[in-house]
Amino acid sequence: MTNIPRPDTTRLQNMARAYTQTAVLWAAIDLGLFTAVSQGATDEDAVAEACGVSRLDAERLVVCCLTLDLLRVENGKLVNPPDVERFMVKGQRGYAGPWMTFTRRDVPKWFEISELMTNGPEPGLLGMYEDLTVDRARKYHEATYSIGMGAGRRFVRTVDLSGRKRMLDLGGGSGAYSINVVQAHEDMTAVVFDLPPVVEVTREFLEENGVGDRVDTVGGDFTSDPLPEDCDVVVMASNLPIYDADVIAGVVARAHDALRPGGEMHLVGEMLADDRTAPADAAMWGMNELLYAGMGRAHTIAECIGYFEGAGFTDVGVTEFVPGTLERVHGVKAV
Numbered sequence: 001m002t003n004i005p006r007p008d009t010t011r012l013q014n015m016a017r018a019y020t021q022t023a024v025l026w027a028a029i030d031l032g033l034f035t036a037v038s039q040g041a042t043d044e045d046a047v048a049e050a051c052g053v054s055r056l057d058a059e060r061l062v063v064c065c066l067t068l069d070l071l072r073v074e075n076g077k078l079v080n081p082p083d084v085e086r087f088m089v090k091g092q093r094g095y096a097g098p099w100m101t102f103t104r105r106d107v108p109k110w111f112e113i114s115e116l117m118t119n120g121p122e123p124g125l126l127g128m129y130e131d132l133t134v135d136r137a138r139k140y141h142e143a144t145y146s147i148g149m150g151a152g153r154r155f156v157r158t159v160d161l162s163g164r165k166r167m168l169d170l171g172g173g174s175g176a177y178s179i180n181v182v183q184a185h186e187d188m189t190a191v192v193f194d195l196p197p198v199v200e201v202t203r204e205f206l207e208e209n210g211v212g213d214r215v216d217t218v219g220g221d222f223t224s225d226p227l228p229e230d231c232d233v234v235v236m237a238s239n240l241p242i243y244d245a246d247v248i249a250g251v252v253a254r255a256h257d258a259l260r261p262g263g264e265m266h267l268v269g270e271m272l273a274d275d276r277t278a279p280a281d282a283a284m285w286g287m288n289e290l291l292y293a294g295m296g297r298a299h300t301i302a303e304c305i306g307y308f309e310g311a312g313f314t315d316v317g318v319t320e321f322v323p324g325t326l327e328r329v330h331g332v333k334a335v
Contacts, residue, residue: 025070026100042077102144125247134201137195137200151177151268152179155237161188168233182211194220194222203217223247232263234258241286261333263333286299313333
């Protein structure tokens with residue numbers, strides 16, 4: 001007789017209460033827990049003092065973080081795991097606190113998605129970006145910048161741009177990819193093409209990084225407005241789930257036509273496996289568009305390859321960009 005495990009509710013219960021883990025992470029960020037530990041708060045009494053909470057609440061928070069591997073104990077002292085030390089300590093180059101709390105305002109809407117599906121407004125092309133202001137764009141891209149600079153550095157490490165002269169950064173937001181490209185390749189320039197309120201913020205990041213003279217900005221809607229035609233590289237990063245298949249196919253085709261002969265395009269984004277069973281993150285970003293009445297959805301790797309092939313790109317391929325999170329589909333325009 002086959003010994004088949006009897007199903008239980010453990011997995012479902014963990015999923016039903018997963019929001020509690022998010023809440024603990026955000027509380028730790030709010031209170032500066034990981035920064036305090038990095039700076040020497042190595043027991044619960046020190047944590048209570050550094051974070052301005054009671055000894056009991058410090059214990060509660062520390063215990064939760066220990067069970068989530070957000071904290072560890074080494075030689076009887078609290079320490080941050082390597083990823084927490086690198087990305088969750090204020091003042092560190094890679095501090096990503098703004099990105100980790102970026103979706104906080106979305107939480108109530110996530111618990112209303114059944115209502116939005118049955119009684120929500122008709123979706124529009126730009127979703128949450130329909131009425132974007134400069135102030136909202138600044139807050140948005142302060143978060144994307146905190147994680148985008150790492151992605152930009154990864155891009156220049158993993159993509160051979162030797163011989164290239166000018167990059168078009170579609171929906172470039174903070175300009176993180178362009179900043180890293182021109183810093184790594186002194187003979188290259190770039191242009192960030194994004195919505196008019198966004199590029200006002202882009203210029204601030206460009207000046208902050210000392211590349212304002214080598215990265216231009218153009219305000220417009222890349223789904224419909226003319227694209228610069230003096231570029232031999234196009235990158236479109238982290239915009240994929242915002243749009244549906246027809247729009248993405250159209251943008252890839254327009255980018256192909258704008259590229260110089262022999263130029264290359266890179267689409268970096270959250271993509272589903274072709275059987276659509278993973279990764280969950282890609283699916284959730286697609287669902288996120290429902291919250292703001294957008295038309296976006298999750299796209300499979302095969303679909304993205306199809307957008308490139310349909311546009312006329314050759315040598316189309318896919319490369320894992322961030323394991324389990326991002327893929328990079330790339331292709332070349334024929335000479």
